[in-house]
Amino acid sequence: MIAFLENSLGIKSTDPRFRFRIFLFSVLLMFIPAFAFFSYYNYAVAFYPPLLVLQLICLLLSLVAGYFLVVKKRPKITAAILQTVITVDTLLVIFDGGNEEFVLAFAFLTPVIGVFILGGRLGGILSVINFACVFYFCLTHMDTWEPAPFLSIDLIHFTTIYVLILVVSIFYDSSRRRSYEMMEEANHQLKELATTDALTKLRNRRYIEDQLLNSNHSQYIAMIDVDDFKVVNDTYGHSEGDKVLLELGAILKKSIGKNDIVGRWGGEEFVLIFEHYDLDLVKENLALLNENVATHNFNLERKITVSIGLSDHQACNNRDSLRKVDQALYEAKAGGKNRFCIASGLS
Numbered sequence: 001m002i003a004f005l006e007n008s009l010g011i012k013s014t015d016p017r018f019r020f021r022i023f024l025f026s027v028l029l030m031f032i033p034a035f036a037f038f039s040y041y042n043y044a045v046a047f048y049p050p051l052l053v054l055q056l057i058c059l060l061l062s063l064v065a066g067y068f069l070v071v072k073k074r075p076k077i078t079a080a081i082l083q084t085v086i087t088v089d090t091l092l093v094i095f096d097g098g099n100e101e102f103v104l105a106f107a108f109l110t111p112v113i114g115v116f117i118l119g120g121r122l123g124g125i126l127s128v129i130n131f132a133c134v135f136y137f138c139l140t141h142m143d144t145w146e147p148a149p150f151l152s153i154d155l156i157h158f159t160t161i162y163v164l165i166l167v168v169s170i171f172y173d174s175s176r177r178r179s180y181e182m183m184e185e186a187n188h189q190l191k192e193l194a195t196t197d198a199l200t201k202l203r204n205r206r207y208i209e210d211q212l213l214n215s216n217h218s219q220y221i222a223m224i225d226v227d228d229f230k231v232v233n234d235t236y237g238h239s240e241g242d243k244v245l246l247e248l249g250a251i252l253k254k255s256i257g258k259n260d261i262v263g264r265w266g267g268e269e270f271v272l273i274f275e276h277y278d279l280d281l282v283k284e285n286l287a288l289l290n291e292n293v294a295t296h297n298f299n300l301e302r303k304i305t306v307s308i309g310l311s312d313h314q315a316c317n318n319r320d321s322l323r324k325v326d327q328a329l330y331e332a333k334a335g336g337k338n339r340f341c342i343a344s345g346l347s
Helices: 002-009 018-045 049-070 075-097 103-118 120-144 152-194 205-213 229-236 238-254 279-295 315-334
Strands: 219-226 261-266 269-274 306-313 340-342
Touching (some): 002 018, 018 049, 018 075, 018 103, 103 152, 205 269, 205 315, 219 238, 229 238, 238 279, 279 306, 279 340, 306 315, 315 340
Antiparallel strands (some): 219 269, 219 306, 261 269
């Protein structure tokens, strides 16, 4: 069904304009049968040439509006035609019927549908003009109106108006909910883009810093640096260097627990946040990580290794913790690389 509507309306369902075209399409599906029925009624049931001609003209204009929507893909022209049909038809029916046959209720259709088709400003202006016309007509004719009975045609008019307003209300609620869902989805995507590293698709420095600053418990952090990465870039080019970072990111993701966090700190540096506070287990993870990286085939003529610094971390001592983990990383580099070093003060 969605595919059919996308093809008919010439727009994808994910496009924000799809909702407006669906609304126009729905109005057409209601108006064309309604005008066809009232044309038949004014001809075969209660023959009345003025309303018969009016309903036939409205039916023809509705078909033209459908042509511009489905064939020409011109929704604004469709909207203008439909609003003209709604306003002119309801006013003429009111002027002709007065207080008979429940026709005054048709005055509600212009503001309800007009705001959706033309927008709040134009729809509001048109609704005020429409109300002024109906109000003036009622004010100048009330003295001549007599009590009107409630007949079967009144029930038909009542049902038609009730269904139209109900459909518009449901569509409004559906549109509101869909807009909210799209906004939530867009916000989620923006948040993901803002906290994701463009190259490795790992969490970026902003996300890592937020996690560290907002943590309410002690944890371990590891700073990882690719050994001699500048040599890799200078020898094989930056594209090969990027491939190394991508593959290293994949290795890091496989080397941590489901509650741990891995992110790219910047350049060739990565950060691991261990949620569990078990130093022996963390040391085992880092030793295994060193081994996994050193034995991985990066499709280069040289071996890729990493040096790692480890420190404990508390949000209240964030700067000091980062300083200690940097110092531990420096000691790992100075100690021969391809190893991890624990910050002083940890048992």
